[in-house]
Amino acid sequence: MTDDEATAVRPLTLAWVGRQLGAGERIVRTEALHGGITAEMRRLTISTRDAGTRDLVLRTFVDVEHAEDALNREAGALALLAGTDVPAPELVAVDPAAAHCEYPSLLMTHLAGRTVLDDEGLEARIPLLARQLVAVHALRPAGRPRTYATLTTADTVVTPKGADAAAWAAAIDVIRGPAPAYEGRFLHRDFHPGNVLFDMSPPNQAGPRITGVVDWAGTSWGPADLDVAHCSTNLALLHGPAWGARFAEAYEEAGGTLAAAASERLYWRVRDGLAFSEEVRAVSRPWREAGRTELTARAVEERLDAYVTTLMDTPG
Known part of the structure; x- marks a missing residue:
């Protein structure tokens, strides 16, 4: 075109x-x-x-x-x-x-603001993203949207070339089991920095603020962990594996509630991470168009491998 x-x-x-x-x-x-x-x-x-x-x-x-x-x-x-x-x-x-x-x-x-995908200033944006997602999950619509859907299965995962084979095999085994029980929440289902607009220079100079959340086509009902896992994976691929864990912490610091058991939290984070293995090229293209030219499909695959490996190596 x-x-x-x-x-x-x-x-x-x-x-x-x-x-x-x-x-x-x-x-x-x-x-x-x-x-x-x-x-x-x-x-x-x-x-x-x-x-x-x-x-x-x-x-x-x-x-x-x-x-x-x-x-x-x-x-x-x-x-x-x-x-x-x-x-x-x-x-x-x-x-x-x-x-x-x-x-x-x-x-x-049209909403004011812009998406921000840069590494600079990320530490200040993480709590804002977390508080915004907590607010989304607090909504209680009179009519519930459809139940969440996940398309990735143990058989559709695409293990990246050169990935830690043992870690990926263990991760795939995690999603072979049934999904954990959960308390339902209103989900955005595609909440990540690319769908959040920021004003980076408000009049009071108090720091960035969120001006909008867009792309609500995936709205559904399901576990808060699933939305948190999705944003965590995006942050890990955009900025490095450690930021995935940081976002989950920030979500709880903002008052959000995640699954009580570590094994249940792991299930949702692994499931979302593995889902990205099937669409690395599609996900990385708009990031490069937005200026993150270093995030080639191969670079994103390597970050995904590091993130999945970190998930499987983290005790508890």
């Missing part, structure tokens, strides 16, 4: 977006947003009647399996979050079955 194609909105979708705008409003600029894996993201600048502008975000799933289900879940989550303290986009419109657009699409408000 060329830059022009990435920026341009398809004709049917453009007409659909136009019908969602107020009287006298029109699209004056489109910009491709990078960093996602499954969806095309575009920022739309809208001119308003008072000669000002406002921004919307268009999310489009092109040839993505189960897109209708994902957009229905995201739309439902955004509607729920509108009445909470969790900073999330507001839903404007959704066309999950592509009845009006070329592909399943969702239109939402």
